[in-house]
Amino acid sequence: MPESKGRDKKAAAYTAPTKSKSAQPNPTWWAPTFVTLLILGLLWIVVYYVTEYRYPVSALGPWNLGVGFVLLMAGFIMTMRWR
Structure with a gap:
């Protein structure tokens, strides 16, 4: 019956x-x-629609949606790195 060679004694331990x-x-x-950013972004969009496109910044116009x-x-990007 063949014998096992065994491990090499010179190999470093893991x-x-x-x-x-x-x-x-x-x-x-x-x-x-990130919670504040999420809430602020949601409120910004809701205020824009509820006030019929006049607020939060009327000079931006439709760019309020972009903001x-x-x-x-x-906020969502920050949630991806949260531990």
Whole structure:
């Protein structure tokens, strides 16, 4: 019956990889900031429609929707990096 060769004694033992910097928790301001951005973006768009396109900034006109969506997207992007 053949015998097992066994392991090489010169091979280094396995060491687990160290935690990367990205695994650290977010700062304490992270969650309140993205929640605020989401709510502010939603309110911006709702106010624009409810006031029949006069507010929040009447000089922007339809670009008020763009401002609202940028705020929403900034909040959503921040949620992707939340730990």
